[in-house]
Amino acid sequence: MDEDGLPLMGSGIDLTKVPAIQQKRTVAFLNQFVVHTVQFLNRFSTVCEEKLADLSLRIQQIETTLNILDAKQDSTQDSGPQESEVSSDNILTVAKDPRYARYLKMVQVGVPVMAIRNKMLSEGLDPDLLEKPDAPVPNGACDKATEESSDSESSFSD
Numbered sequence: 001m002d003e004d005g006l007p008l009m010g011s012g013i014d015l016t017k018v019p020a021i022q023q024k025r026t027v028a029f030l031n032q033f034v035v036h037t038v039q040f041l042n043r044f045s046t047v048c049e050e051k052l053a054d055l056s057l058r059i060q061q062i063e064t065t066l067n068i069l070d071a072k073q074d075s076t077q078d079s080g081p082q083e084s085e086v087s088s089d090n091i092l093t094v095a096k097d098p099r100y101a102r103y104l105k106m107v108q109v110g111v112p113v114m115a116i117r118n119k120m121l122s123e124g125l126d127p128d129l130l131e132k133p134d135a136p137v138p139n140g141a142c143d144k145a146t147e148e149s150s151d152s153e154s155s156f157s158d
Contacts, residue, residue, distance in 0.1 A: 069109060073102040095133040099125060104133055 076098075094100045106116050107130060117127035129135060 066111075069106065069111070073105060076102060076105060092137045093133065094129045094135050094137055097137045099123075100129060100133075100137070103130060 095104055103116050103120055103125070107113060113130070116130065120127040120130070126138070129137075
């Protein structure tokens, strides 16, 4: 016996009396294993490729929709300053301000609000005004939004 308590197989066994391993049977099991493994990997690869193709198509559709929406927003933005100049004697509301009007339109079309809020922060606008389209546009809207975005960024880095 060795230190693990297992019997030692040594020179006491006559190897001429031990039956041979059936090589054909072992090769058949090994071949079956290889075939099933290859079939599984092929199916897995096919499913992954289909899902990636579907995802790629969805991304292309979203990019196309965003390009169309952006083109519409640009045409709305071009006509926006003329309308705001005409109504300059009235109080300029968030809905009439061309900087905010394009984001309100994105909300109406169905663009995710978090994406719009992030875009507004990156452009220095106050995303909280999306919820109040009838509110007057603050005079220092750009300064205020920049301060808020830096405050929110510092809270994330804590």
